[in-house]
Amino acid sequence: MATNQSPVTNPPTQLFLRAALGETTERPPVWLMRQAGRILPQYRALRLRFPDFKAFVKTPEAAAEATLQPVDELGVDAAIVFSDILVVPEAMGLNYEMIEAKGPRFPKTIESQHDVEALRSGAEAAESLEYVYEALRVSKRALADRVPLIGFAGAPWTILAYMVEGSGSKTFSKARRLLYTEPVLAHTLLQKITDTTIAYLRQQVVAGADLLQLFDSWAGELPAAHYRAFAVPYLRQICEAMPEVPKTVFAKGAWFALEDLVGLPCQVIGLDWNIDPAFAKQKIGGGKVLQGNLDPCALYADTQTIEKETVAMLRAFGGNHIANLGHGVYPDTPLDGVRAFVGAVKNFQY
Amino acid sequence: MATNQSPVTNPPTQLFLRAALGETTERPPVWLMRQAGRILPQYRALRLRFPDFKAFVKTPEAAAEATLQPVDELGVDAAIVFSDILVVPEAMGLNYEMIEAKGPRFPKTIESQHDVEALRSGAEAAESLEYVYEALRVSKRALADRVPLIGFAGAPWTILAYMVEGSGSKTFSKARRLLYTEPVLAHTLLQKITDTTIAYLRQQVVAGADLLQLFDSWAGELPAAHYRAFAVPYLRQICEAMPEVPKTVFAKGAWFALEDLVGLPCQVIGLDWNIDPAFAKQKIGGGKVLQGNLDPCALYADTQTIEKETVAMLRAFGGNHIANLGHGVYPDTPLDGVRAFVGAVKNFQY
Numbered sequence: 001m002a003t004n005q006s007p008v009t010n011p012p013t014q015l016f017l018r019a020a021l022g023e024t025t026e027r028p029p030v031w032l033m034r035q036a037g038r039i040l041p042q043y044r045a046l047r048l049r050f051p052d053f054k055a056f057v058k059t060p061e062a063a064a065e066a067t068l069q070p071v072d073e074l075g076v077d078a079a080i081v082f083s084d085i086l087v088v089p090e091a092m093g094l095n096y097e098m099i100e101a102k103g104p105r106f107p108k109t110i111e112s113q114h115d116v117e118a119l120r121s122g123a124e125a126a127e128s129l130e131y132v133y134e135a136l137r138v139s140k141r142a143l144a145d146r147v148p149l150i151g152f153a154g155a156p157w158t159i160l161a162y163m164v165e166g167s168g169s170k171t172f173s174k175a176r177r178l179l180y181t182e183p184v185l186a187h188t189l190l191q192k193i194t195d196t197t198i199a200y201l202r203q204q205v206v207a208g209a210d211l212l213q214l215f216d217s218w219a220g221e222l223p224a225a226h227y228r229a230f231a232v233p234y235l236r237q238i239c240e241a242m243p244e245v246p247k248t249v250f251a252k253g254a255w256f257a258l259e260d261l262v263g264l265p266c267q268v269i270g271l272d273w274n275i276d277p278a279f280a281k282q283k284i285g286g287g288k289v290l291q292g293n294l295d296p297c298a299l300y301a302d303t304q305t306i307e308k309e310t311v312a313m314l315r316a317f318g319g320n321h322i323a324n325l326g327h328g329v330y331p332d333t334p335l336d337g338v339r340a341f342v343g344a345v346k347n348f349q350y
Numbered sequence: 351m352a353t354n355q356s357p358v359t360n361p362p363t364q365l366f367l368r369a370a371l372g373e374t375t376e377r378p379p380v381w382l383m384r385q386a387g388r389i390l391p392q393y394r395a396l397r398l399r400f401p402d403f404k405a406f407v408k409t410p411e412a413a414a415e416a417t418l419q420p421v422d423e424l425g426v427d428a429a430i431v432f433s434d435i436l437v438v439p440e441a442m443g444l445n446y447e448m449i450e451a452k453g454p455r456f457p458k459t460i461e462s463q464h465d466v467e468a469l470r471s472g473a474e475a476a477e478s479l480e481y482v483y484e485a486l487r488v489s490k491r492a493l494a495d496r497v498p499l500i501g502f503a504g505a506p507w508t509i510l511a512y513m514v515e516g517s518g519s520k521t522f523s524k525a526r527r528l529l530y531t532e533p534v535l536a537h538t539l540l541q542k543i544t545d546t547t548i549a550y551l552r553q554q555v556v557a558g559a560d561l562l563q564l565f566d567s568w569a570g571e572l573p574a575a576h577y578r579a580f581a582v583p584y585l586r587q588i589c590e591a592m593p594e595v596p597k598t599v600f601a602k603g604a605w606f607a608l609e610d611l612v613g614l615p616c617q618v619i620g621l622d623w624n625i626d627p628a629f630a631k632q633k634i635g636g637g638k639v640l641q642g643n644l645d646p647c648a649l650y651a652d653t654q655t656i657e658k659e660t661v662a663m664l665r666a667f668g669g670n671h672i673a674n675l676g677h678g679v680y681p682d683t684p685l686d687g688v689r690a691f692v693g694a695v696k697n698f699q700y
Contacts, residue, residue: 168520173646177647177650180650180651181651223624223645223676226645255606255624256624274603274605295530298530300523300530301530332523
């Protein structure tokens with residue numbers, strides 16, 4: 001990747017950012033999606049003080065403590081601010097509840113044009129997320145440049161999916177139905193989400209985020225034509241609006257859209273565990289850094305198996321790579337399994 | 351497809367079977383996965399008499415009535431026997447409960463070698479499924495050769511997934527974990543499921559099934575290497591054991607394994623709605639008939655949109671094709687939407 005394409009003017013010294021910008025590194029950096037979470041005993045202890053998930057997310061000191069824990073405990077090469085993608089719909093006026101062991105639920109969902117019009121958006125919505133910005137500032141100070149800090153948001157299609165469906169779902173058929181029955185309304189809602197997300201991410205960068213990751217968790221539910229029409233253009237708007245930091249797009253299940261993702265002005269493409277590294281390299285080419293993609297279930301195995309699987313993955317990517325799992329680490333993963341994974345990457349040399 | 355590869359000695363006259371055997375047909379045949387079900391008012395009325403799902407499945411006259419309903423009401427080109435893939439684990443000794451609006455639940459799951467050893471398998475297990483064979487016989491007589499009758503079973507990996515996980519799941523992480531932590535035990539269990547499935551499908555053919563479909567509903571949860579190791583060999587055993595009828599393999603989400611599926615001795619490959627027909631044709635080549643793959647959510651749209659989407663799909667496949675959705679029809683799909691889909695296929699000419 002040519003230096004003049006770099007979104008960062010001073011070349012970074014931290015491994016994770018150097019790799020994200022396409023520099024050849026001595027080994028891949030490593031972090032885990034959901035590393036700030038239930039896998040850590042420190043996190044579980046912290047949560048005892050905040051049994052209510054949303055109160056926890058809204059307490060910047062607590063969120064910052066959770067953000068730092070995996071850096072201290074696991075020695076990962078990046079921190080990611082502890083928060084939730086659903087703070088964006090809430091900032092737009094759609095409250096959610098987090099039901100322990102079940103997931104999120106929206107008491108009111110988006111059903112009509114009136115519902116969409118009633119939503120706040122853009123800077124007006126994003127200003128209510130001051131608690132996330134403060135969590136980033138506190139985390140950034142506490143990190144003291146040990147590792148970079150990742151900010152994040154849900155991708156617009158995934159946020160729409162929750163706002164229309166009202167909860168997680170096996171099929172997201174209510175949300176997908178809207179794209180067939182009310183495509184204009186869907187685009188209006190996607191634009192409001194996009195405007196809010198841009199304002200939100202801009203504030204995250206001001207507060208100290210070094211890289212931004214977009215999570216399109218329900219990308220894999222859409223037919224390719226819908227992903228192209230209802231997801232990619234909004235990812236593009238967000239990436240184009242944030243030239244000052246590198247960006248990662250993780251579209252889970254979107255194997256069919258890799259060629260579309262290549263065209264986005266982002267530096268890193270996240271991959272789930274279904275995608276063979278060779279397939280991804282062939283579809284994406286050398287212009288992007290790839291992030292992923294060990295099966296999270298591999299970390300349930302014994303240390304030797306984890307090391308073998310991890311090294312096989314690192315070799316398959318063979319460079320231009322940020323090591324991660326292909327999905328968020330599962331909450332019941334043994335800490336020793338996580339350590340074996342991180343250790344295997346840190347001991348690896350190209 | 352050369353005639354000497356045909357598993358049927360007398361050439362069939364019914365459109366669906368002719369297409370399944372690779373014959374060039376005047377239009378594609380059409381049916382819907384889950385066509386015998388909640389989309390039909392007749393089915394909902396029938397279920398009022400059998401509020402308990404399992405009692406319903408175990409009453410051959412009722413199951414046969416549900417099997418015939420979509421043929422009478424929608425004019426589809428094939429019937430599929432009304433049953434459930436989870437009758438196989440039950441026949442092996444693992445009871446399930448069907449919880450309305452939530453799905454299946456196994457009070458006891460497979461956790462150890464002792465649990466696997468305690469399971470019945472093969473003909474001994476399959477003989478307890480007499481009620482399915484009787485439903486096939488009653489259906490076959492009632493159909494009076496109007497359309498062919500499809501028999502089916504779950505693919506071994508998908509059955510293992512339920513037996514280990516105990517219910518549906520967003521990640522099937524318990525089942526996938528077993529493949530890393532106890533691969534030998536997983537293979538033992540898969541073999542017992544395979545032996546049972548072969549005995550079961552053999553009896554279905556004796557009872558009148560004209561074609562057999564294997565549903566690998568959770569194929570898409572596995573990394574490609576695991577699908578190759580833990581799923582494909584058992585699909586192969588089943589296909590090889592059943593030379594007397596054509597076979598369809600529908601591995602949902604297994605876009606990464608299409609090349610492996612090509613090598614199976616089956617005639618038809620089912621495709622989900624993520625897979626672009628052009629991609630499938632390129633990966634699979636002309637040696638298989640393709641079945642699918644309209645997004646089930648398209649049937650929520652207005653008639654004109656459904657016709658447009660259906661015709662676009664039929665053109666994209668362009669022959670060697672059985673029209674269907676890319677997943678089971680969703681229970682709240684309007685009947686008019688289903689009619690528009692079936693009508694669009696029946697009005698289509700190559």
